[in-house]
Amino acid sequence: xxxxxxxxxxxxxxxxxxxxxxxxxxxxxxxxxxxxxxxxxxxxxxxxxxxxxxxxxxxxxxxxxxxxxxxxxxxxxxxxxxxxxxxxxxxxxxxxxxxxxxxxxxxxxxxxxxxxxxxxxxxxxxxxxxxxxxxxxxxxxxxxxxxxxxxxxxxxxxxxxxxxxxxxxxxxxxxxxxxxxxxxxxxxxxxxxxxxxxxxxxxxxxxxxxxxxxxxxxxxxxxxxxxxxxxxxxxxxxxxxxxxxxxxxxxxxxxxxxxxxxxxxxxxxxxxxxxxxxxxxxxxxxxxxxxxxxxxxxxxxxxxxxxxxxxxxxxxxxxxxxxxxxxxxxxxxxxxxxxxxxx
Amino acid sequence: xxxxxxxxxxxxxxxxxxxxxxxxxxxxxxxxxxxxxxxxxxxxxxxxxxxxxxxxxxxxxxxxxxxxxxxxxxxxxxxxxxxxxxxxxxxxxxxxxxxxxxxxxxxxxxxxxxxxxxxxxxxxxxxxxxxxxxxxxxxxxxxxxxxxxxxxxxxxxxxxxxxxxxxxxxxxxxxxxxxxxxxxxxxxxxxxxxxxxxxxxxxxxxxxxxxxxxxxxxxxxxxxxxxxxxxxxxxxxxxxxxxxxxxxxxxxxxxxxxxxxxxxxxxxxxxxxxxxxxxxxxxxxxxxxxxxxxx
Numbered sequence: 323x324x325x326x327x328x329x330x331x332x333x334x335x336x337x338x339x340x341x342x343x344x345x346x347x348x349x350x351x352x353x354x355x356x357x358x359x360x361x362x363x364x365x366x367x368x369x370x371x372x373x374x375x376x377x378x379x380x381x382x383x384x385x386x387x388x389x390x391x392x393x394x395x396x397x398x399x400x401x402x403x404x405x406x407x408x409x410x411x412x413x414x415x416x417x418x419x420x421x422x423x424x425x426x427x428x429x430x431x432x433x434x435x436x437x438x439x440x441x442x443x444x445x446x447x448x449x450x451x452x453x454x455x456x457x458x459x460x461x462x463x464x465x466x467x468x469x470x471x472x473x474x475x476x477x478x479x480x481x482x483x484x485x486x487x488x489x490x491x492x493x494x495x496x497x498x499x500x501x502x503x504x505x506x507x508x509x510x511x512x513x514x515x516x517x518x519x520x521x522x523x524x525x526x527x528x529x530x531x532x533x534x535x536x537x538x539x540x541x542x543x544x545x546x547x548x549x550x551x552x553x554x555x556x557x558x559x560x561x562x563x564x565x566x567x568x569x570x571x572x573x574x575x576x577x578x579x580x581x582x583x584x585x586x587x588x589x590x591x592x593x594x595x596x597x598x599x600x601x602x603x604x605x606x607x608x609x610x611x612x613x614x615x616x617x618x619x620x621x622x623x624x625x626x627x628x629x630x631x632x633x634x635x636x637x638x639x640x641x642x643x644x645x646x647x648x649x650x651x652x653x654x655x656x657x658x659x660x661x662x663x664x665x
Numbered sequence: 666x667x668x669x670x671x672x673x674x675x676x677x678x679x680x681x682x683x684x685x686x687x688x689x690x691x692x693x694x695x696x697x698x699x700x701x702x703x704x705x706x707x708x709x710x711x712x713x714x715x716x717x718x719x720x721x722x723x724x725x726x727x728x729x730x731x732x733x734x735x736x737x738x739x740x741x742x743x744x745x746x747x748x749x750x751x752x753x754x755x756x757x758x759x760x761x762x763x764x765x766x767x768x769x770x771x772x773x774x775x776x777x778x779x780x781x782x783x784x785x786x787x788x789x790x791x792x793x794x795x796x797x798x799x800x801x802x803x804x805x806x807x808x809x810x811x812x813x814x815x816x817x818x819x820x821x822x823x824x825x826x827x828x829x830x831x832x833x834x835x836x837x838x839x840x841x842x843x844x845x846x847x848x849x850x851x852x853x854x855x856x857x858x859x860x861x862x863x864x865x866x867x868x869x870x871x872x873x874x875x876x877x878x879x880x881x882x883x884x885x886x887x888x889x890x891x892x893x894x895x896x897x898x899x900x901x902x903x904x905x906x907x908x909x910x911x912x913x914x915x916x917x918x919x920x921x922x923x924x925x926x927x928x929x930x931x932x933x934x935x936x937x938x939x940x941x942x943x944x945x946x947x948x949x950x951x952x953x954x955x956x957x958x959x960x
Contacts, residue, residue, distance in 0.1 A: 351741040351745075352739065352741045352742045352744075352745035353745040354745070377769065380765075380768060380769050381741060381744065384768060385740050385741055385765055386741075450760055450761070506868075506869035506870060507844070507870050508736065508756055511734065511736065512736055515734075515736075515737055520737070522738075522739050522740075522759070523740070523760075523761035523762045523765075524761070525761045525764070528761070634739060634742070637733070638739075638741075638742050638745060639715060639731070639732045639733070639739065639741075639742030639743060639745050639746055640731050640732055640733025640734075641737065641742060
C-alpha cells in the first residue's frame with residue numbers, strides 16, 4: 323500500500339486536471355476556433371468589455387459552455403453517487419444502477435420515445451423535455467419501489483434492497499424489451515443511442531435542473547463522509563457509534579436517485595463512470611470517504627469531459643455516443659491499475 | 666452592332682444569374698437519403714459539402730464529410746462545414762441542435778419524407794427553387810408521375826388477365842433476420858406501384874418468424890439487402906431462412922433482389938424504374954421489360 327498517492331497531491335492534481343479538461347472542452351471542437359477567439363468570447367461572456375466575433379460567441383457560449391457544464395455535472399454526480407452506493411452496500415461492485423435508478427430511467431425514456439405520441443399529452447412547452455422528464459420520473463419511481471421493498475419494520479435491509487433492485491431491473495428490462503419490439507426502425511435507433519448517452523444538444527434549458535440537483539448532491543454527499551466511513555464497520559457498529567443509520571441510508575438513496583435521475587435525464591445512460599471511477603480512486607487514495615468523495619467528484623468530471631472531447635472530435639463532423647468513449651478510456655486504465663497493484 | 670447587342674445581352678444574363686444566385690444557398694448539407702439523390706439529380710451535387718449516413722447514393726458522394734445519423738446531428742460538426750443550408754426530413758434532429766444551427770445563421774429546411782406524390786411535388790418545387798433549377802424540377806416531377814401513371818394503366822390491363830401476386834419485401838443484412846415491410850412503409854408503396862399485393866399486414870418494418878414467412882407463402886419475394894447485391898443476396902436469404910425454400914416464390918425462382926438504398930428516406934428518383942422492373946417480373950406475359958427510363 324506504499325504506492326498510495328498522498329491525498330493532498332492527488333486532490334490538487336485532480337482539480338488541475340478538471341480545470342484543464344474544462345479549458346479543452348471549451349477550446350476544442352469540430353469547428354476550429356483560433357485560441358484568441360475562444361478567449362475573447364469567454365471574456366465577453368463573463369461580462370468583460372471585450373469585442374468578440376459572433377460565431378465564436380455562439381459556438382463557445384451556446385454550444386460548448388452548456389455542454390461543458392453538463393459534462394462536469396454528469397461526471398461528478400455519477401462518480402459521487404457511485405461512491406455513495408459502494409459505501410451503502412459495502413461492496414466495491416455496487417453502482418448507482420443497483421437500486422434501479424438507471425433501469426427505471428431507461429424504462430421512462432423508452433416509454434417516452436416509443437409510446438409518447440399514443441399515450442400522453444403534454445403542454446407544448448414541455449414537449450421537448452418529455453424524454454428527460456420521463457427518464458427522471460422513471461428513475462425515481464423504480465428507486466422508491468426498491469427502497470420500499472427493502473424496508474421491514476422501519477429498517478431498510480440492504481441485502482433485500484439489492485435483490486429487489488435486481489428483480490425490478492429485470493422487470494424494467496423486460497418492459498423495455500417489449501417497447502423495443504413495438505418500436506419501428508427509427509425509434510429503435512433513437513433508443514439505442516440514448517442508451518449510450520451523449521452530451522450533444524446540451525442547452526441551458528436542460529442544464530439548469532441538472533445543475534441545481536447536481537450541486538445539491540455534490541455539496542451534500544461529502545458532508546456525510548464520516549458517517550460513510552463508520553458504515554464501513556458494519557451497520558450495527560455504526561449504530562452503536564451514534565450514527566442514525568436509517569437516515570443515512572435514506573439520504574444516500576435519495577441523493578443517488580435524484581442525482582443519477584437528473585444526469586441520465588440530461589445525457590442518457592452513461593455507463594462505467596459510476597462503477598469504476600470510485601473504484602479506481604479507491605486504489606489510489608484508499609477507502610477513506612473524506613478523500614474519496616471529493617476526488618470522485620473531480621475524477622468523474624474529468625473523465626466525462628475528456629470522453630466528450632474525444633466523442634465530438636474522433637468522427638467529426640459526426641459524433642460518437644459518449645458511453646462508448648468512457649468505457650474505452652476507463653476500462654484499460656482501470657485494468658492497468660489493477661495489474662500494477664497485484665505485482 | 667450585332668456584337669454590341671450580344672455583349673449587352675450577355676451582360677444582362679450574367680447580372681440575372683448573379684442576382685438570382687445571391688438568393689440561393691451555395692453550401693448545402695443534406696440529411697436524408699432521397700433528398701440527397703434529388704439534389705444530385707437537380708444538378709446540386711457541387712453544392713453539397715456534407716451528407717448524413719442515410720445518403721448512400723450515388724457513390725460519387727461518399728467522399729464528402731459525413732455528419733452522422735440524421736437524428737443525432739452535432740451542431741458544431743455541421744457548423745464546421747460552414748453550410749448555408751441544411752435540408753433533411755422531419756426526422757432530422759435533435760431539436761436543440763437544429764435551434765443552435767438556426768442561431769448560427771444556417772438555414773434549416775425540413776422536407777417531409779412521406780411516400781406520396783403530393784409530398785414529392787412540393788419537395789421538388791422547393792429544391793428546384795433553392796437550387797435555381799425550378800424548370801428542371803418541374804420536369805423531373807412530371808416525368809416521375811407520368812412513369813407511374815403509365816405503369817398503373819398497363820398494370821390495370823394486366824390485372825384483368827392475371828390476379829395480383831402476393832408479395833413480401835424483406836430488408837436484411839446478409840440475409841439474417843430480415844425485416845418485413847408492412848403498412849405505411851416505402852417498401853409497401855413500392856409493392857403497390859408494381860402491382861403486387863403486400864402480404865404483410867403489420868405497420869412498419871417488423872421481423873417475422875420464419876414460420877410466419879413460410880406460412881404467408883408469397884409468390885414473389887423482394888429482397889433489399891444492405892450488404893449484398895443480386896444473386897448473393899438471394900442465396901444469403903435462403904441460407905439463413907431455410908423455411909422459405911418451400912414457398913412458391915423460391916420454388917419458381919421468384920426472389921428479386923433490389924438495391925436497398927432506394928428505400929432510404931422518401932420517394933427517391935430511382936423508384937419508378939425499380940417499380941417498372943418489379944412489375945415486369947410480376948406480370949411477365951403482359952408487361953415486357955420496360956424501355957429503361959432511368960432518371
